[in-house]
Amino acid sequence: MTTTTTARQVDPAEHAYASELAFLAAYDGGPRPPGWRLTPRAVVTFITGSDGRELELAKEDRREGLPGKLAIPAKFVGERALVERCVVTLAGERGLLLVGEPGTAKSMLSELLSAAVCGTSELVVQGTAGTTEDQLRYGWNYALLLAHGPSSEALVPSPILSAMRTGSVARVEEITRCLPEVQDALVSLLSDRRIAVPELAGTDGATVHAAPGFTLIATANLRDQGVSEMSAALKRRFNFETVGPIGDLAAETALVGRQARAAMERVKAPFAVDDAVLEALVTAFRDLREGRSVEGWDVERPSTVMSTAEAVAVATSLALAQAYFPGDRDVLSLLPGHLLGVVRKDDPADGAKLLGYWDGAVRRRAEDGARLWRRLWELRDVLGG
Ligand SMILES: Nc1ncnc2c1ncn2[C@@H]1O[C@H](COP(=O)(O)OP(=O)(O)OP(=O)(O)O)[C@@H](O)[C@H]1O
Ligand SMILES: [Mg+2]
Known part of the structure; x- marks a missing residue:
C-alpha cells in the first residue's frame, strides 16, 4: 500500500509541534488541571521557550520516540x-x-x-x-x-x-x-x-x-x-x-527573519535577505507604528497599524523576489514600494506620510553616512514625491 501525505499550507500547532508537546508531557509530570495534557508550567514553556536551555528527561521518563533532551524554541515573543x-x-x-x-x-x-x-x-x-x-x-x-x-x-x-x-x-x-x-x-x-x-x-x-x-x-x-x-x-x-506590539527592535527583527525564513522553507526556496535589510525594514515599521524614530525624531504616523504580521509579509515578499527573480535588482530597491503598499492600506493619502518619513528620518540617517539608508534615500522617487 502506498501512503500519500497531503501537504498542508498551514499545519495546526498540535501537529506542527507534536514532538515538543509529547516531550513536555513526559518532562513535567506534575499535577495538571482536569482535562489538561500538560502542566501549566509546561504550557508556558511551550509558548515562550526554554531560553535556549536543553531540557533533559529523567531516566524513568525516557521513552521510545522521544528525544532525551530538547531545547524548546520561543513561539510567541512577548x-x-x-x-x-x-x-x-x-x-x-x-x-x-x-x-x-x-x-x-x-x-x-x-x-x-x-x-x-x-x-x-x-x-x-x-x-x-x-x-x-x-x-x-x-x-x-x-x-x-x-x-x-x-x-x-x-x-x-x-x-x-x-x-x-x-x-x-x-x-x-x-x-x-x-x-x-x-x-x-x-x-x-x-x-x-x-x-x-x-x-x-x-x-x-x-x-x-x-x-x-x-x-x-x-x-x-x-x-x-x-x-x-x-x-x-x-x-x-x-x-x-x-496583547501589544513587540517591545524590542532586535527581538522583532529576529522574529521577522525567522518567520520569513520558515515561509521560504515551506515553498522550498532559498532565503537570501541580509540581516541589515531586515533590520531596516523592521526599523521603518516600528518608527511609523510608534510615531517616533529610534533616534527620538518625530515621525508622522499613518492610520494603518504597521503590524509585525505585515512586516513578516513584506520580508517574505522580498525573499520570494530574491529567489524567483535573482539578479534582476537588489532587494533593498523593492522595500520602498512594499512599505508604500502597507502604509496606504487604510488611507491612500497616507503615502504622503511615508514621503515625510523619507524626507526626515531616512534623509538624516543617509546624511549621517549609513550606507544602506543612503541607498534607501536615493530610492525616494519610488514613493512618487
Ligand atoms: N509577539 C509575537 N510573537 C510571535 N509572532 C508574532 C508576534 N506578533 C506578530 N507575530 C506574527 O504575526 C502573525 C499574525 O498573527 P495573528 O494572525 O495571530 O495576529 P492577530 O493578532 O490574530 O491579528 P488579527 O487581529 O488581524 O486577527 C503571526 O503568525 C506571527 O508571524
Ligand atoms: Mg486573529
Whole structure:
C-alpha cells in the first residue's frame, strides 16, 4: 500500500509541534488541571521557550520516540507574565479574551494555548457579521432529521459543543464581529456550562453538560467595532488580556527573519535577505507604528497599524523576489514600494506620510553616512514625491 501525505499550507500547532508537546508531557509530570495534557508550567514553556536551555528527561521518563533532551524554541515573543496569566485563566476554566491591534499574534497565541492544553486547536468558530447562534450551539443534518426525526445522530455539534463534550478548549475568533445577540448565546453557555437541546427532550441528549477542562478563548481586534459594545454580562465571564506590539527592535527583527525564513522553507526556496535589510525594514515599521524614530525624531504616523504580521509579509515578499527573480535588482530597491503598499492600506493619502518619513528620518540617517539608508534615500522617487 502506498501512503500519500497531503501537504498542508498551514499545519495546526498540535501537529506542527507534536514532538515538543509529547516531550513536555513526559518532562513535567506534575499535577495538571482536569482535562489538561500538560502542566501549566509546561504550557508556558511551550509558548515562550526554554531560553535556549536543553531540557533533559529523567531516566524513568525516557521513552521510545522521544528525544532525551530538547531545547524548546520561543513561539510567541512577548512577556512571559502575560502568557502565565492566560494559562492561569484557563486553568480556572474561565473564558480568556485576547484583545489588541491587528497582527499582534492573538490568534497565534490562542492556537498555541489550546494545542498545548487539550491537544487540539481546531475547535474554532470564526466570528463574522453573519455568524448565527447555531454556529455557536448546534445545527442539524437535515437529511437525517427529515428521515428519522430529531436524534443524537442528526445533531451537528458546533465546535463549542464538541469542546464541551470532550472537556477541551474552544476558540472564537473575532468575537466582536458577531452581532451582540449572537455573542450573548455565550453568556448562558459560560455560566451554566451546559447546552439544552429542546428537540431531544426526554432523551439522553436533551442536555449536553461540559466536561471538566472545557473553556473558551476568544480574540478581538481593537480596530473593529468595539469590545466596549460587548454586553457587561459577557465581559464579566472573560478575563481580558491585552496583547501589544513587540517591545524590542532586535527581538522583532529576529522574529521577522525567522518567520520569513520558515515561509521560504515551506515553498522550498532559498532565503537570501541580509540581516541589515531586515533590520531596516523592521526599523521603518516600528518608527511609523510608534510615531517616533529610534533616534527620538518625530515621525508622522499613518492610520494603518504597521503590524509585525505585515512586516513578516513584506520580508517574505522580498525573499520570494530574491529567489524567483535573482539578479534582476537588489532587494533593498523593492522595500520602498512594499512599505508604500502597507502604509496606504487604510488611507491612500497616507503615502504622503511615508514621503515625510523619507524626507526626515531616512534623509538624516543617509546624511549621517549609513550606507544602506543612503541607498534607501536615493530610492525616494519610488514613493512618487
Ligand atoms: N509577539 C509575537 N510573537 C510571535 N509572532 C508574532 C508576534 N506578533 C506578530 N507575530 C506574527 O504575526 C502573525 C499574525 O498573527 P495573528 O494572525 O495571530 O495576529 P492577530 O493578532 O490574530 O491579528 P488579527 O487581529 O488581524 O486577527 C503571526 O503568525 C506571527 O508571524
Ligand atoms: Mg486573529
